[in-house]
Amino acid sequence: MGPDAAAQHADDSITTDVGLLRIDHVGVAVADLDAAIEFYARVFGMTCVHIEENPEQGVREAMMRVGPTPEGGCVQLLAPLTPESAIAKFLDRSGPGVQQVAYTVRDVEVAAAALRERGMRLLYDAPRRGTAGSRINFVHPKDAGGVLVELVEPA
Numbered sequence: 001m002g003p004d005a006a007a008q009h010a011d012d013s014i015t016t017d018v019g020l021l022r023i024d025h026v027g028v029a030v031a032d033l034d035a036a037i038e039f040y041a042r043v044f045g046m047t048c049v050h051i052e053e054n055p056e057q058g059v060r061e062a063m064m065r066v067g068p069t070p071e072g073g074c075v076q077l078l079a080p081l082t083p084e085s086a087i088a089k090f091l092d093r094s095g096p097g098v099q100q101v102a103y104t105v106r107d108v109e110v111a112a113a114a115l116r117e118r119g120m121r122l123l124y125d126a127p128r129r130g131t132a133g134s135r136i137n138f139v140h141p142k143d144a145g146g147v148l149v150e151l152v153e154p155a
C-alpha cells in the first residue's frame with residue numbers, strides 16, 4: 001500500500017462520501033462589478049449569464065460562463081454591497097483576486113457532515129441561500145490550506 005492509500009485507510013470510521021461532482025465556479029473579488037463584467041467579456045470572451053444581489057452574503061455578483069456550453073464552468077465575479085461584507089474585508093486585506101473555489105455537490109448537508117467528520121470547520125450550521133436558489137456552505141480557509149472552499153447544491 002502506497003502512502004496515499006495508507007492515509008486514506010488511516011481512519012476506517014470515515015465512510016461518508018463528500019459527493020463532489022465538479023468545479024462549480026471560481027470566485028473572484030472585484031471592486032466594480034460592471035467594470036469587471038466588461039473586462040472578462042472583452043479580454044477572455046466570457047459571457048455574463050446571471051447577475052444577482054445577495055444581501056445576506058453582502059454581494060452583488062455575476063456568473064461569467066467560460067466557453068460556449070455550461071460544461072465549461074463559470075467565474076463568479078463578487079463585488080461588495082456593504083463595507084462590512086466578506087468581500088469588502090477581502091479586498092481591504094488582499095486586493096482583487098481569487099477569493100474562493102466552489103464545488104458542486106450532490107447534497108450540501110451530506111457534504112458538510114462528511115467534511116466535519118474529517119475535522120473541517122464549516123462556516124454555517126445549516127446551509128444558506130446562494131446564487132440562483134442554490135444551497136451553500138463554506139469550509140474555513142484555515143482548515144483547507146488557505147483556500148475558502150464553497151459547497152454548492154444547485155436548486
Ligand code: V0V
Nearest residue numbers: 054057059086087089099100123130131138141146147148
Ligand atoms: C480570510 N482568509 C482567507 C480568506 N478570507 N484566506 C483565503 N481566502 C479567503 N477568502 C484568511 C485571512 O487572511 C486570515 O489569515 C484568516 O483567514 C482570518 O480569519 P477570520 O478572522 O475568520 O477572517 P475574516 O473575518 O476575514 O472571515 C473570513 C471568512 C469570511 C472566510 C470567515 O470571509 C466568510 O464568512 N466567508 C464566507 C462568506 C463569503 O465569502 N461570502 C461572499 C461570497 P491570517 O491573517 O490569520 O493568516 S457569496 C457567494 O459565494 C455566493 C452568494 C454564491 O456563490 O452563491
